[in-house]
Amino acid sequence: MLMNENGFNSYQNNQLEAKAASASPTELxxxxxxxxxxxxxxxxxxxxxxxxxxxxxxxxxxxxxxxxLDSAIDLQNGGEAAQNLAQLYTYIQSKLLEASSQNSIEVLDEIELLMNNLKEGWQGIS
Structure with a gap:
C-alpha cells in the first residue's frame, strides 16, 4: 500500500509542477x-x-x-495596495499563531474567510 501512496503522491506532485510551470503569476x-x-x-x-x-x-x-506570499510583494512599486496586502499577511500570520496557541477553530474560520476573499480578488484580476 505504501508504494501505491508514494506513486500517487509523486503523480500529484508532477501534475502540480506542470500546472505551476505554465501558470501566470496571478494563477500561482x-x-x-x-x-x-x-x-x-x-x-x-x-x-x-x-x-x-x-x-x-x-x-x-x-x-x-x-x-x-508576503515576500513576493513589491512594496516599492505596489503603492497602497501592496502596503495593504502586506498588512493583511502580517495579520494572518498573527492569527495563525493565536489559533495554534489557543487551539481555536473559530480563529481558523476567520482566517479561512480572509483567504477566500483574497483568492476571489486574485481570481478577479486574472
Missing amino acids: IVMLIDGFNDNLIKAKGHMANKRIYEKGEAINRCMNIVIG
Missing part, C-alpha cells in the same frame, strides 16, 4: 492560496481531534505559504 498566487486552504482544513481537523503535532505541522505549512 491562487494555487498557493488553494494550498494554504487545504492545510488550514487539515489543521482544523487535527485541532478538533487533539492531534497537536499534526496541527502544528499544518499551521506551519500555512505560515510558510503566507510568508512566501
Whole structure:
C-alpha cells in the first residue's frame, strides 16, 4: 500500500509542477492560496481531534505559504495596495499563531474567510 501512496503522491506532485510551470503569476498566487486552504482544513481537523503535532505541522505549512506570499510583494512599486496586502499577511500570520496557541477553530474560520476573499480578488484580476 505504501508504494501505491508514494506513486500517487509523486503523480500529484508532477501534475502540480506542470500546472505551476505554465501558470501566470496571478494563477500561482491562487494555487498557493488553494494550498494554504487545504492545510488550514487539515489543521482544523487535527485541532478538533487533539492531534497537536499534526496541527502544528499544518499551521506551519500555512505560515510558510503566507510568508512566501508576503515576500513576493513589491512594496516599492505596489503603492497602497501592496502596503495593504502586506498588512493583511502580517495579520494572518498573527492569527495563525493565536489559533495554534489557543487551539481555536473559530480563529481558523476567520482566517479561512480572509483567504477566500483574497483568492476571489486574485481570481478577479486574472
